[in-house]
Amino acid sequence: MLLEKLFAEFHVDSHIITPHESSLFDSFFEEISLKKNSFLIEEGEIEPYSYFIAEGIARCWTRNHEGTEQIFWFCKEGTFSLSNISFTLQERSAFNVQMLVDSTVYRINRKQTLQLYEAIPNLKDLFGDLTAKLLARLLKRNLDLIKYSPEQYYLQMMEEYGKAMNYIPLKDIASYLGITPQALSRIRKRIF
Template identity: 70%
Template sequence: MLLEKLFKEFNVDVNTFNSADSKRFDQYFERILVKKNTFLIKEGELEKYSCFIFSGIARCWTLNHKGEEQTFWFCKEGSFSLSNISFTLQEKSTFNVQALADCEIYRIDQDQAVKLYEAISGLKEVFDDLTARLLNRLLIRNINLIKFSPEQYYLQMMAEYGNTFNSIPLKDIASYLGITPQALSRIRKRIF
């Protein structure tokens, strides 16, 4: 169930592992429900879990040089939270991850992760590839901020996030695009 959703998000062949391995994968994760506005991690904390967003959406943000919240990433359904950086490196987080909607999350701690990699042959290599794909998405985001106007990027976001897009507050979309809420309002008036 979890692997299939993850593989779908990253366009990986769902037949990479057999159904027994997929079921085994799920058994290593703990299901939790997270309420809207709850922090998955706060800046300065050390992440104890790798968190998979099964449903819902979270935002990654930090304070900019003016002391204002600046959203730089959305962790959408079918992907892992960027708090995994702290989890993997075992370093304190340099940003916050906060649920924008009620979320169903599956999490795994370090000990269980080691056991999972031992239980499913080839999983570590697949996850290394998924990490590279995520890093590429982050790079593409930075490039798109240069290449596209905020309006073009907004339209691209609408297509990428689908129905989940409606769960994102407009102030966070504006922050993500690097524009004011007023500028976003003008864009939305032109589009709709």
């Protein structure tokens, strides 16, 4: 189930993993429920788990030089949380990851991750490819912020996030776009 969601999100052929391997993958993860506004990780912490978001959405943010929250990414259903950076590197997180809605996530610790890689040997290479795809998405976001107007980028965001946009507060969307909530309101009036 988890790999199918992940593969669908990143447009990966699901046949590269057998049904048995997919079931085995799921067995290594623990399902947990998180309430709206719960943190997966707070800035300065070292993440002990890797989290997969099965249902829900999280925002990744830090404070800018003025002390204002600045959203730079949303972790949506079918993806791993960006707190995995701290998990993988075992370094203090430079940002916060916070749930925007009540969510169902699956987690795995470091010991279980090593056991999972032993149980499914080609998984590590596959995750390397998925990490490269995620980095490409992060780079695309940075380039799009340079290339496009906030209105054009908002339209792209609507396409990318689809129905998940209904769960993201407008103030967070504005922060993600690098504009004020008032500017976003004007964009929305023009579009709708």
